Amino acid sequence: MIRTESLTKVYNGKAAVDGLDLEVGEGEIFGFLGPNGAGKSTTILMLTGMIEPTGGRCLVDGIEVAKDPLKVKEIIGYLPEDVGFYGNMTGEQNLDYFARFYGMDARERKERIAKLLELVHLDGVTQKAGEYSRGMKQRLGLAQALINDPKVLFLDEPTANLDPEGVREYRELVEHLAGEGKTIFVSSHILSEVREVCRTVGLLAKGRLVAQGTLEEVARALAPSDGDAVRIVVETRERLPELEDPEIISVERNGTRAVVRAKADIRDRLTETLFLEGLHVREMRIEEPDIEDVFMAAYRR
C-alpha cells in the first residue's frame, strides 16, 4: 500500500531523508520509529504530497505521490504533529470546511461530521477551536484526518498531547480503524506507544532506514552481535558447580546464578546435569536482548 524507492529529501545541502526504501502492506499498522530529527516527519510530508522529494519516489496505493498529489490526498488522511485549526471556527465548522474539498454535499457532510465528532468524543462541544485544549485539538485532528474515510492514515506523534484516558481511546480507535482494513502509518519516537498498537515497525536514524519488520525481528537485527552464540541464564537454589559441556564457550558465574555462552541451545542437557547433581533449578532461559535497550542504542548511533 505504501512504498518508497530511494526516497531522498535534501535541505540546504543536508539530507533529511537519505535513500529510504520502505514497504508497508495493506491493512498493516506500521510504526515509524526514530529519534527527533531522524526524518520521520519529512518522510510523512513527502508521502502525503505536501513536499516534493529531492530524489527517488514514493507511492501510495500504486499512485506516485509527486506526480498526482491530489489523487493521493483523496485516499489518505493525515494527522500532523501539533495539529492546528482555525481558532475562530467551531470544530464542526473546521471539519465542514475541510469536507467541502472532497465534493461532499451538505447532507453527506453533516452526517459524516456528526459521526466523527461522536467517535472522538467532541460531539456537543460548541466552543471555538481556539479555546480547545491540546488534547481536544489532537482529537479533532484525528477527526479531520478521517473526514474522507481514507484508505491510508498517517499519524504523526498521535499521542503527544493526549492524557492517559485519551491515549487509551486512541489505541482503541486505531484498532477499530485497522479492523476496517485501513492501513495505518504511525510515526513516533516513543517505543512503548508504537509497541502497543503496531504490528510492524521501521526504525529511522539520520534519514536512513536502519531496520524493518516485526518488533522482535528489528530488535534481533539491532542487538549487539555475539556471533552465533546463545546466552543462557541459569539460576539454582544451591551454589552452582562448574558447568562442563563441549558446546559451552564461556560461563559468567555469580554464586547461584550464571550466564552461559554456548554454541547451541543446550538448556535440556544443562537441566539434566544439574538435576543429576541434586541441584534445584529455579531459572533456565535464553537471554533475549531488551528491546528498549536495543532501540535506545540504535537511537544513539
Place this chain on the structure above:
Amino acid sequence: MAVDRLLNVARKEFSDHITSRRFIIILGLLLVISAISIHDGIENYNNSLESYNEQLQRMQELEDPYTSWMPQKPSIMFVFISMMSYMTMLGGILAIAIGFDLVSKEKETRSLKSLLSHPLYRDEIINGKALGGVGALGFAMALALAIALGLLLIFSIVPTLEEFAAILIFGAVSLGFLLAYFAVALTMSTAAKESGNALIYTLVIFFAVSSLLPMFGAMAADAFAGDPPEMPEMPPMPREVVRTSSGGGYFVSTASQNVVYGGADDPAWREYEEEMQNYIDKRRFINDISNLLSPQMNYYTVAIAVTNPQIMATMDAPVPYGMAPEEKPGLAEALGRVWMNIAALIVFPSAFFAATYVKFMRMDIR
C-alpha cells in the same frame, strides 16, 4: 486549479474578514467618517449651487455684457473629494489589517498544514485568500459608496448618468488603492514567519511609499534637473504662475517661473523660454516617475481626474496660458490624461500579488 476549491477558500476567507472584530471596527470607523464628510460635502455642494444660481440670476438681471463668460455649475463629484483623504489613511489601515496575518497566522497556528493535507493545490489557497480579501475590501467600498449615494438621495441630489458613472469609477479607483496595500500586507504575511513582523514590514513600506518616496522624488528632480536656466539680460517683467487646487486634505500646487509674451521676438529670450520649458518638463518627468511608485500619489491623481476633471485639464494646460480651458473636459478625456497613474495602480498590487504567489508556492511548510 479547480474553481470550486478556489471559491471554497475565498468564501471562508471572506466570511472570516467580515465577521472579524478588527474588520468591523475599522470599517465602522470608515463608514462613520465617510458619512460625516459626505454630509459636509453635500452642504458645501448646496452652498456652491446656491451661489451658482445667484450668479446666473444676477447675469440675467444685468443683461450681462460679458456673454462669453458663464459661471460653472458645481458637480456633485465635489462631495467625493473629501473621501480621498480618509480613504488613504483609514482605507489603507483597513487593507493592511485584513492582509498582514493572512498567511503568517496560518503558519503560527499550524492550520496551514492541516489545510494542505486535503486535496487542493497551493495556488488555490493563495488565490482564494487574495480573492476573499478583495471581496471584503470591495464589500467595504460598496458600503461606503452606498452610504454616500443614500445621503445624496436623502438630500434630494440625484446624480446624472455621467456622475453616476464617475461615482462608480471613483469607487473602483479607491478599491484599486486599497488593493495596493492589501497586496503589500499579503506579501509580507507570506514572507514573514510571524504576524508581528509582517505588520511592521507592511507599515514600513506603507510609510516609505506614501511619504518618503514623494520626498525622494522631489529631491531627485532637484538633483537631476540641475539649476534653472539663467534669464537673459533686460528681461521682460517675470510673472509667477501658481496654480493650486485643494480638496479634502489633498493639496497640489505647481509653480513655475514664466514670462509674459511680448519679448518673444528676441532670440535670446526665446532660447531662455525653451530652456525653461525643458527644465520644467524634466523636473516634472522625474517627479512623475517617482510618484508612479506611490499608490497614494497615483490615487490622488486619478481620483482628482474623476472628481474634478477641470483641475486636471488646468494642470495639463500649456504653462504660459496656465488657465482652464473653456470647455469642461469629459470623464473619458480626464481619465485618458492619467492613464499612466491608472496603469500604476494596477501594476503595483499585481507585482506584490505575483511576489506573494511565488513565495507561497515555494514556502517551506515543515
